[in-house]
Amino acid sequence: MVRHFYDNHGYPLSQKITTPFRADLVYLLMKPLKWLFAAVLYSFDLAPECRIARQYTVQKKQNTG
Numbered sequence: 578m579v580r581h582f583y584d585n586h587g588y589p590l591s592q593k594i595t596t597p598f599r600a601d602l603v604y605l606l607m608k609p610l611k612w613l614f615a616a617v618l619y620s621f622d623l624a625p626e627c628r629i630a631r632q633y634t635v636q637k638k639q640n641t642g
Contacts, residue, residue, distance in 0.1 A: 594600050618625045 594603055618628070622628055
């Protein structure tokens with residue numbers, strides 16, 4: 578659901594961040610969302626560090642040929 582929203586609205590919204598003030602404003606607005614996400618992740622996931630690590634590691638697919 579979050580990815581769908583980002584795919585549909587992320588780029589158009591990013592086009593409106595054209596000044597340093599707007600960039601700072603977006604940064605400040607996103608901080609509480611980051612904290613909320615972290616709180617939910619650490620509250621409901623048994624191994625949050627593993628989930629986070631999977632987002633930043635590339636898994637190579639095995640060729641079966």
